[in-house]
Amino acid sequence: xxxxxxxxxxxxxxxxxxxxxxxxxxxxxxxxxxxxxxxxxxxxxxxxxxxxxxxxxxxxxxxxxxxxxxxxxxxxxxxxxxxxxxxxxxxxxxxxxxxxxxxxxxxxxxxxxxxxxxxxxxxxxxxxxxxxxxxxxxxxxxxxxxxxxxxxxxxxxxxxxxxxxxxxxxxxxxxxxxxxxxxxxxxxxxxxxxxxxxxxxxxxxxxxxxxxxxxxxxxxxxxxxxxxxxxxxxxxxxxxxxxxxxxxxxxxxxxxxxxxxxxxxxxxxxxxxxxxxxxxxxxxxxxx
Ligand SMILES: C[S@@+](CC[C@H](N)C(=O)[O-])C[C@H]1O[C@@H](n2cnc3c(N)ncnc32)[C@H](O)[C@@H]1O
Numbered sequence: 001x002x003x004x005x006x007x008x009x010x011x012x013x014x015x016x017x018x019x020x021x022x023x024x025x026x027x028x029x030x031x032x033x034x035x036x037x038x039x040x041x042x043x044x045x046x047x048x049x050x051x052x053x054x055x056x057x058x059x060x061x062x063x064x065x066x067x068x069x070x071x072x073x074x075x076x077x078x079x080x081x082x083x084x085x086x087x088x089x090x091x092x093x094x095x096x097x098x099x100x101x102x103x104x105x106x107x108x109x110x111x112x113x114x115x116x117x118x119x120x121x122x123x124x125x126x127x128x129x130x131x132x133x134x135x136x137x138x139x140x141x142x143x144x145x146x147x148x149x150x151x152x153x154x155x156x157x158x159x160x161x162x163x164x165x166x167x168x169x170x171x172x173x174x175x176x177x178x179x180x181x182x183x184x185x186x187x188x189x190x191x192x193x194x195x196x197x198x199x200x201x202x203x204x205x206x207x208x209x210x211x212x213x214x215x216x217x218x219x220x221x222x223x224x225x226x227x228x229x230x231x232x233x234x235x236x237x238x239x240x241x242x243x244x245x246x247x248x249x250x251x252x253x254x255x256x257x258x259x260x261x262x263x264x265x266x267x268x269x270x271x272x273x274x275x276x277x278x279x280x281x282x283x284x285x286x287x288x
Contacts, residue, residue: 010120012112020220022167023111027086029057034086034117042220049212050276052263060194062259063249063282064162065090067192070253070284071158072099076190078157079105080147082135082181083164086114087121092160093128102127106150108141110134135164136172138180156188162282165235166196167223175234182238185287190242193235194249194282198226206278213279232281239285246283248273 011017017036024039025046031054035043046053068079077100081092084107093105107118107130118130129150133141141147151157159181168174182191198210210226217224233246244252250261263274 010113010116012116015112021111021113022221022223023086023109023114025221026057026163027088029054030061030088032086032088034113042216045216045220046213049209049216050279052274052276055261055263056276056280058259059250059261060163060280060282061088061090062255063194063252064092064160064192065095066253066255066258067160067282067284068092068095068158069099071190071192072096072103074190075188076100076156076158077103078151078155079103079160080108080151080157081105081160081162082108082141083161083167084109084114084118084130085163087117091121093122093125097127104128104150106131106147108133108135135161135177135181136168138177138184142181142184153184153186155186156190157185158190158192159185160192161235162192162194163196165193166225166227168225169223170225175231175237178235179237182285182287187288189287191236191239191285191287192282193232193285194280195232195235196224196226197232197279197281198228199278200228203278206275209275210279226279229281236283236285239287242284242286246281248277249280249282250277252282252284 018038020038020042024035025043028035028040028043079092079096096103096105105128109115115130115132122128122130129146131144131146133144165174199206214224214226263277265272
């Protein structure tokens, strides 16, 4: 067991910390302190399958930061981040407000620990707030008074669904949920999506890692789907992918000033990317 974790604090009553939880497992992968032995145990099992998962988690946050900066530069001033996770370095509202002072952010998450810690972080923020809600009930989110108070749906909105749709089962219709949310956005809005990826028979080695990870997640967390490129593409329905399209996340508009995923080894002229590099796809779609 690695030693990166510190004392976890502030857990709302009724939360069973003996059961692993996706927000806290991810927090551990990112080097955070809001996690417990059950979370760390599952993370360590996941690391046996994908040893560079922490580097990939960092690369994923770097993708999110680049996407938010890109959208702020494109004039977006409103951000709706669903499945926002525990506060970490470079949260969406911080990136957005640094790039575009006055930008407004609404976070949404189902997890009471995420809600508690994010509310604490945002206690004095006039521009950012969090709503406790379930993405599987998109109408509840869209009609929520805090969302309507904070965001003006006559102006473009950036909808972030990063590392959340792979926690929906197929029967929960992630395509329909995404379509529903995107349909509520005004023209000029964008959607940012990242998702676990299984390339199938085109890369049996990556597919095996994806299948093993999926089995572990479902056994311990009850969710986790590594989907095909076509399935993930369907979540951008109603938008056009902006350049460079749906790509492995370190390759989405890489920035030399940002975190670089070091999963490449060179054998002479041949560059070998780690299996984990192929396990996340991300992109940004624009709604006209
Ligand atoms: C892996 S974290 C991703 C955090 C952040 N979006 C990122 O990409 O760095 C997934 C988050 O989705 C939240 N989540 C999972 N299922 C959800 C649901 N049905 N509705 C809302 N949030 C959900 C979890 O609580 C967790 O905080």
